[in-house]
Amino acid sequence: MIRFEHVTKRYADGTTAVDDLSFEVAEGELVTLVGPSGCGKTTTMKMVNRLIEPTSGRILVEGGDIAEADPVQLRRRIGYVIQQIGLFPHKTVLENTATVPHLLGWQRKKGRDRAAELLELVGLDPSVYGDRYPDQLSGGQRQRVGVARALAADPPVLLMDEPFGAVDPVVREHLQTEFLRLQSQVRKTVLFVTHDIEEAVRLGDRIAVYGSGKIEQFDTPASVLGAPATPYVADFVGADRGLKRLSVTPIEPGDLEQPPVVHLDDPLPKAAARLAADGARWAVVLDDADGLHGWIPADAADGTEGTVRDHARRMEAWLPVGAPLKQAFSQMLQHDAGWVAVLDGERFLGVLTPARLHEALRRSIDADAGGIARGDVDLQTVADV
Ligand SMILES: Nc1ncnc2c1ncn2[C@@H]1O[C@H](COP(=O)(O)OP(=O)(O)OP(=O)(O)O)[C@@H](O)[C@H]1O
Numbered sequence: 001m002i003r004f005e006h007v008t009k010r011y012a013d014g015t016t017a018v019d020d021l022s023f024e025v026a027e028g029e030l031v032t033l034v035g036p037s038g039c040g041k042t043t044t045m046k047m048v049n050r051l052i053e054p055t056s057g058r059i060l061v062e063g064g065d066i067a068e069a070d071p072v073q074l075r076r077r078i079g080y081v082i083q084q085i086g087l088f089p090h091k092t093v094l095e096n097t098a099t100v101p102h103l104l105g106w107q108r109k110k111g112r113d114r115a116a117e118l119l120e121l122v123g124l125d126p127s128v129y130g131d132r133y134p135d136q137l138s139g140g141q142r143q144r145v146g147v148a149r150a151l152a153a154d155p156p157v158l159l160m161d162e163p164f165g166a167v168d169p170v171v172r173e174h175l176q177t178e179f180l181r182l183q184s185q186v187r188k189t190v191l192f193v194t195h196d197i198e199e200a201v202r203l204g205d206r207i208a209v210y211g212s213g214k215i216e217q218f219d220t221p222a223s224v225l226g227a228p229a230t231p232y233v234a235d236f237v238g239a240d241r242g243l244k245r246l247s248v249t250p251i252e253p254g255d256l257e258q259p260p261v262v263h264l265d266d267p268l269p270k271a272a273a274r275l276a277a278d279g280a281r282w283a284v285v286l287d288d289a290d291g292l293h294g295w296i297p298a299d300a301a302d303g304t305e306g307t308v309r310d311h312a313r314r315m316e317a318w319l320p321v322g323a324p325l326k327q328a329f330s331q332m333l334q335h336d337a338g339w340v341a342v343l344d345g346e347r348f349l350g351v352l353t354p355a356r357l358h359e360a361l362r363r364s365i366d367a368d369a370g371g372i373a374r375g376d377v378d379l380q381t382v383a384d385v
Contacts, residue, residue, distance in 0.1 A: 001061070002061055004044075005057055006022055006056070007022070009052065009055050019213040021044065021213075023208060027156075029205045033208045034193075034197055034199075034209055034210065035236070036210075038212075041193040041210055048078065049074060049075050049078045076155075078157045078158070080159050081149075084166070087145060087146065089134055091133075093133070093134070093137070093145050094112060096149055097119055098111040098152060100152050115152055118151055121151075121185075122148045123144060124148070140167050140174065143164060143175055146163065147179065151188070157188065164176060165194070176199065176202055180203065197236065201247065201248055216233050222248045222368055225241045225248065242361065249360065251322060255352060255357075256350025257351050257352070257353055259350075260274045261286060262301075263286050263308065264286070264293055264309040265309060267308075268301055268305065268306055268310075269304060271296065272301045281298050283295065292343060316335055320342070321343065325357055
């Protein structure tokens with residue numbers, strides 16, 4: 001846990017970089033600090049490992065006031081990853097990764113074993129990369145070593161200052177994905193600085209949007225995008241915030257439409273009757289185990305002979321419930337499909353159509369703004385008017 005209590009930092013020249021800041025990062029939570037250049041993000045972060053001392057206020061790490069801790073000891077308990085990660089050029093990747101265990105006096109073998117484990121965890125095979133020197137790695141690989149090194153001594157707290165800022169967008173997205181996977185395993189308490197709202201939204205459990213020296217909004221990505229607290233935040237997150245919000249809004253069962261469902265072995269007349277009863281133009285086709293097979297158009301079901309199996313078409317566009325709406329949208333475009341199936345494990349739950357997707361987004365925004373569940377939102381849609 002990291003806790004800021006009324007923290008102010010005024011530099012010698014009178015610049016107030018951080019002004020009366022109070023917030024908390026819960027244990028195992030990842031909080032992103034996002035804002036324009038010069039708004040105080042780095043100052044905030046560097047106060048946690050005492051590279052910068054606050055002018056007033058208190059910072060607690062794991063319940064203890066850091067002002068009372070020895071700075072060197074403190075830094076060994078706090079992993080730190082920065083953009084220019086500062087690997088030692090004359091040390092191998094394995095030695096670099098084992099730096100903190102070494103400083104903590106671990107036995108050499110234990111430290112190296114741990115370093116190899118961490119390299120593996122960040123996707124670098126230690127038998128391939130362990131003996132290389134930093135200048136024999138790509139930018140993305142160096143950043144991975146930086147993350148492995150920060151985690152090597154298993155610190156409870158991790159500070160990350162634009163760690164993926166220096167790599168190209170494709171590598172950056174890879175690193176973000178890998179880091180999310182890693183964080184789901186190690187569950188560190190993380191403070192992550194970025195000036196990129198997309199990155200902040202993608203990684204943060206919560207986001208602190210900085211104005212000048214102050215937090216303008218501290219909330220979940222979905223809330224910041226759906227209900228910006230101030231015009232400044234709305235402006236910062238961008239006019240396309242609805243689009244961004246798609247990537248942080250999960251599909252819920254209540255969002256789904258229930259088209260008629262038929263089974264592969266149903267006789268065609270039975271399927272046709274089912275479709276006619278609903279006035280539907282197509283039905284979802286399930287297999288014997290109620291798993292998704294595909295769909296059948298109404299005109300194909302109109303025959304008298306045979307079973308659904310003879311005319312069913314495969315459906316490749318499907319998603320697990322809980323996947324972000326953006327993924328559903330992307331699947332619709334990729335498969336040129338007017339709907340995607342949503343599954344819970346193997347079980348078919350329903351389908352998401354563009355209209356339902358839009359409703360889900362609207363509902364989730366209203367739910368966040370009103371502090372209620374998405375299913376309880378009373379939404380007036382174009383179809384109702
Ligand atoms: N040593 C210093 N002396 C005086 N002013 C400083 C010092 N370090 C930072 N500042 C000022 O404090 C403010 C906040 O700086 P900080 O580095 O925390 O911003 P930031 O949000 O991390 O910016 P960036 O995204 O550009 O790194 C800026 O106005 C900066 O010029």
